[in-house]
Amino acid sequence: MNRRKFLIASSAIASGIIGFRLARGEEAEGRATGYIFVVDVRKCIGCGRCVRACKIENEVPLKPYYFRTWVERYVWLKGEKDLKVDSPNGGFDGFPNIYSEDEVAKSYFVPKLCNHCEDPPCVQVCPVGATYRTPDGVVLVDEKYCIGCRYCIQACPYGARYLYPRDGPRESRRNTADKCTWCYHRITKGYKPACVMACPTGARMFGREDDERILRVLEENSVSVLKPEQGTKPRVFYIGIDSEVR
Amino acid sequence: MKVTTRVVLLYILGLAVFFIARSVFVPDTFGELGHYRAASIGEIESLKTKVGENYECFNCHVNEYVDWSVGEHRRIACTSCHGLLKAHVADPKNHSAKDEFLSPYAYPTMTDFCLSCHATSPSKPESFPQISVEHGREEMWNCTRCHNPHNPVV
Numbered sequence: 085m086n087r088r089k090f091l092i093a094s095s096a097i098a099s100g101i102i103g104f105r106l107a108r109g110e111e112a113e114g115r116a117t118g119y120i121f122v123v124d125v126r127k128c129i130g131c132g133r134c135v136r137a138c139k140i141e142n143e144v145p146l147k148p149y150y151f152r153t154w155v156e157r158y159v160w161l162k163g164e165k166d167l168k169v170d171s172p173n174g175g176f177d178g179f180p181n182i183y184s185e186d187e188v189a190k191s192y193f194v195p196k197l198c199n200h201c202e203d204p205p206c207v208q209v210c211p212v213g214a215t216y217r218t219p220d221g222v223v224l225v226d227e228k229y230c231i232g233c234r235y236c237i238q239a240c241p242y243g244a245r246y247l248y249p250r251d252g253p254r255e256s257r258r259n260t261a262d263k264c265t266w267c268y269h270r271i272t273k274g275y276k277p278a279c280v281m282a283c284p285t286g287a288r289m290f291g292r293e294d295d296e297r298i299l300r301v302l303e304e305n306s307v308s309v310l311k312p313e314q315g316t317k318p319r320v321f322y323i324g325i326d327s328e329v330r
Numbered sequence: 331m332k333v334t335t336r337v338v339l340l341y342i343l344g345l346a347v348f349f350i351a352r353s354v355f356v357p358d359t360f361g362e363l364g365h366y367r368a369a370s371i372g373e374i375e376s377l378k379t380k381v382g383e384n385y386e387c388f389n390c391h392v393n394e395y396v397d398w399s400v401g402e403h404r405r406i407a408c409t410s411c412h413g414l415l416k417a418h419v420a421d422p423k424n425h426s427a428k429d430e431f432l433s434p435y436a437y438p439t440m441t442d443f444c445l446s447c448h449a450t451s452p453s454k455p456e457s458f459p460q461i462s463v464e465h466g467r468e469e470m471w472n473c474t475r476c477h478n479p480h481n482p483v484v
Contacts, residue, residue: 129454131447133410136431140414141380146431157453178446179453191453216366226370229357269377278381282432284406284447285458 118220119266119319120291120298121277122307123195126324127287130155130193132175137282139176141267143254148173150246152264153197153279158329159183160190167328194329195288197279198223198244198264199310199318206236206245206263215261221319222268230260237261241314266290384408386419394480401481411443411479444473 138153139146155175159168161183172179175193183191200223207215207223214230217223225236237245240263248254248262267277271290275281280288291298307321311330322329362368387408388395398404409415413429413436428435434443450460477483 126455129447129458130451133432136436137381137409137414140431159453178449179451181449181451183452185450185452188452192455193453213360213365213367216364216370218371219363224371224374226367226373228373229367229370265374267379268371268374270379270381272375273379275379275381275383281381281407282410284403284410286405 118218118293119200119222119271120293120295120302121197121200121266121320122289122298122301122323123320124287124289124301124305124323125192125194125329127285128155128193128195129285129287130157130175130179131284132178133282133284134195134279134288135174135176137278138264141270141278142265143252143257144262145249145252147249148176150249150252150262152244152262153195155179156194156196158192158194158326159188161187162189192324194322194325195279196242196244196310197320198240198266199242199316199320200264200266202317202319203315205239205241205314205316209235209239211235218268222266222271223263224265224268225261225263227257227260227262232259232261234261241311241316242318380414380416381409382414382416382419387412387415390422397478397480401478402483403480439472441473444477444479 132155134153135151135155138144138151142152144150144152151174154171156169156171157175157179159170161168170179175195179193200217200221202217202221204215204217204223207217210216211233212229212231214226215223215236216226232247234247237247245261245263248257248260250258252258267275267279270277276290277288280290289298289301301323302321305323307323308325308327309318309321310325311318357367357369359368360366363371384407398408409432411433412427413432415425415427415429417425418427430436434440437443437446445461448459448461450462454460473479
């Protein structure tokens with residue numbers, strides 16, 4: 085075998101392997117996305133039940149600054165161009181009434197959680213493959229494999245991730261990235277996520293992609309996603325938000 | 331000729347070392363579904379649920395069910411006000427139904443608990459029932475003196 089033949093043969097084998105891998109990747113991407121989460125901000129009353137239920141269900145540290153889901157208050161004051169956003173303790177204790185009825189032009193609460201993007205930046209940046217998107221479209225963190233480098237926390241445009249503190253209640257999760265899993269351990273058993281269960285007004289809705297109830301909600305309302313310009317294709321849809329909500 | 335054999339042997343040895351090291355360091359099931367450990371999905375799936383379901387409560391609390399099922403609060407899950415109470419469901423005699431985070435016991439008084447939803451706020455939807463500061467003042471600020479929490483309309 086001369087050098088020319090060797091080069092031709094080896095490049096043929098290499099392109100075959102790459103082509104096979106690409107074809108397999110496309111197949112994986114074409115799978116069903118699974119679940120849809122809908123947040124109706126017109127119903128949210130900012131009571132903080134979801135934040136409490138989430139923290140208990142998922143062993144999230146009870147101290148401030150650690151949230152898998154939290155609630156923000158958006159306020160437009162009369163005569164002021166800029167809006168005001170606050171989230172005292174993530175809404176855990178509710179929202180103190182600091183604005184009077186007369187000065188507020190418009191205001192509502194916006195519950196936030198991981199958007200479980202179809203094209204998640206956090207998964208792209210993980211150097212060890214510890215965060216991933218499951219075949220049914222939920223973005224999860226492998227707590228045994230995460231090295232705690234915080235790349236994903238930086239990459240998330242929604243600030244949905246945090247580093248589980250070293251004194252957190254769940255030992256195996258310490259010093260790893262943690263985030264909302266849509267209560268994966270509940271939804272795979274047929275239950276609803278803890279925040280959806282705890283919501284007293286039905287502002288949070290969750291269902292499979294083929295669930296007619298959730299499809300009707302999406303059809304009947306004008307829905308939007310957070311930061312569509314990021315191209316992350318979120319699977320959490322919001323009803324009744326303005327474009328300033330980010 | 332001898333040199334070529336040595337190079338080939340060295341090459342094979344290098345490959346062997348690589349594949350042995352790879353099988354040691356790459357965890358099982360890594361790459362089965364993608365660039366991650368497929369077994370991790372099952373591990374997260376097998377975590378224990380904590381928030382209970384309504385039917386678990388109604389096995390015993392029938393009267394409360396009757397009140398609740400016709401009242402304005404009928405769309406609110408039991409756990410939303412009473413907490414998780416998994417321990418109480420498993421062993422009702424030895425575990426009281428008091429949850430420290432999702433129940434009236436998480437708030438200073440019962441009234442504070444009611445107000446955590448029903449306090450007036452310009453941020454809340456207008457159709458949501460919000461009470462004014464004056465309402466019920468003379469009743470010592472105890473909502474449950476007049477309202478049954480399971481069926482709150484007086």
